Amino acid sequence: MDRAQTERVAYGLIILACFTVLSWLNGRYVGSGAGQVATYTLLGLIIALACLAGLAGLVLAINPTLRASGGFTSAWDAVARGYLLALPFALLALLADLAFGWGAATAFMQAAIMTSGAAVGAELMRTSGQKTIHMLVTMAGAFAFSIIWIAYSAIFTKAVG
Amino acid sequence: MHRSEANQEQDSGLQQQYLTAPANITQNRAFGTYLRSALSMILNPAQVVKGALDRVPWPLCLSISGLAFTLFFLQTGLDMHRVGTASAGAAVGFTFLGTALGTIGVALVAALAWACSRPLGCERSLEWTVRAFCLAYTPTLIFCVVGLVINLAAGWNTAIAFGVTGVLWALYPVITIVREMTAEKLAASLLISTVCGALVLCGWALLGI
Numbered sequence: 001m002d003r004a005q006t007e008r009v010a011y012g013l014i015i016l017a018c019f020t021v022l023s024w025l026n027g028r029y030v031g032s033g034a035g036q037v038a039t040y041t042l043l044g045l046i047i048a049l050a051c052l053a054g055l056a057g058l059v060l061a062i063n064p065t066l067r068a069s070g071g072f073t074s075a076w077d078a079v080a081r082g083y084l085l086a087l088p089f090a091l092l093a094l095l096a097d098l099a100f101g102w103g104a105a106t107a108f109m110q111a112a113i114m115t116s117g118a119a120v121g122a123e124l125m126r127t128s129g130q131k132t133i134h135m136l137v138t139m140a141g142a143f144a145f146s147i148i149w150i151a152y153s154a155i156f157t158k159a160v161g
Numbered sequence: 162m163h164r165s166e167a168n169q170e171q172d173s174g175l176q177q178q179y180l181t182a183p184a185n186i187t188q189n190r191a192f193g194t195y196l197r198s199a200l201s202m203i204l205n206p207a208q209v210v211k212g213a214l215d216r217v218p219w220p221l222c223l224s225i226s227g228l229a230f231t232l233f234f235l236q237t238g239l240d241m242h243r244v245g246t247a248s249a250g251a252a253v254g255f256t257f258l259g260t261a262l263g264t265i266g267v268a269l270v271a272a273l274a275w276a277c278s279r280p281l282g283c284e285r286s287l288e289w290t291v292r293a294f295c296l297a298y299t300p301t302l303i304f305c306v307v308g309l310v311i312n313l314a315a316g317w318n319t320a321i322a323f324g325v326t327g328v329l330w331a332l333y334p335v336i337t338i339v340r341e342m343t344a345e346k347l348a349a350s351l352l353i354s355t356v357c358g359a360l361v362l363c364g365w366a367l368l369g370i
Contacts, residue, residue, distance in 0.1 A: 084347065088332055088355040095359055096325075100366050104321045111329035118333060122205045135204060 011080040018086040019048040025097050025105035051145040058141045082120030086112040110146050117142020202299045206334035210341045222295035227263040229298045232305035233324040234259025240318040258368045270357050277353050278342040297334035301327035332358050
């Protein structure tokens with residue numbers, strides 16, 4: 001396995017772990033009982049990964065350099081590098097929830113989604129000669145991701161009664 | 162005329178124009194640069210970190226983080242006063258604690274990050290680090306101003322929804338600053354930033370609630 005593949009797997013696992021933690025912390029307030037929390041966490045993880053794939057698709061659509069270099073894989077790598085920023089948010093969310101009992105997992109989730117989206121946009125701007133469109137599109141994508149998450153939580157709460 | 166001579170003439174002309182411009186116009190331009198640098202910290206901090214940060218005066222940087230935490234703690238005090246767990250005097254006291262955390266506390270956290278980054282190839286000065294960390298709390302200030310308006314106008318409890326969210330938004334500029342200080346070492350910068358973020362949140366938890 002070459003360095004790029006190793007990084008891709010490592011970044012993927014870190015992001016998976018971060019969204020599992022954030023989703024689980026959110027689920028503790030949305031669902032009641034281990035079954036509901038586990039269902040919420042699993043569905044949340046699927047939604048998060050689908051949103052990240054959607055964001056990678058958006059990035060690919062606006063960036064001809066990525067389309068020429070490696071297609072979706074390159075776009076996914078760019079998104080994954082930005083979303084590594086979710087790691088401090090996940091760790092701090094654990095601290096806030098388990099040590100202080102703040103119940104602010106949603107704030108941590110939203111901040112992680114939006115700031116990581118900004119990081120993706122800033123990185124794409126840097127590599128593409130400061131084109132603002134990259135920041136606008138990735139921020140719009142991150143905003144959509146955050147709205148989808150809020151909607152998912154609301155729908156789940158309604159569904160489980 | 163030779164090209165370099167023409168450029169020199171143009172540069173000296175611009176300098177002359179800048180020097181002879183009325184003081185208020187020069188001040189407005191400088192203030193505009195500071196404002197742009199502060200706002201860039203929200204979405205594209207790398208641009209500020211690698212560029213205009215040295216030109217932003219340190220009192221402005223310190224007042225941004227100081228004011229951000231002052232308003233954050235004021236909201237905490239107001240929330241606690243509203244639910245009956247703090248008196249009006251305690252709410253005012255929290256506000257001063259916020260000022261202390263936003264200035265002395267943030268400077269100490271910056272100093273810790275600087276000390277941790279030294280063995281990893283940090284070439285930036287302590288003054289630069291403190292200045293950068295203070296400016297990183299621009300998003301916190303914006304969230305706290307909006308939160309305070311909603312707190313006072315609608316009577317909502319906003320300390321967590323706006324205050325904590327604002328502090329979390331500052332993590333992105335902090336990570337970018339630490340990355341610059343550790344010569345782009347991602348793992349180390351994530352670790353140091355997490356510790357810095359945890360210290361600030363713990364500071365709020367211990368002082369404010």
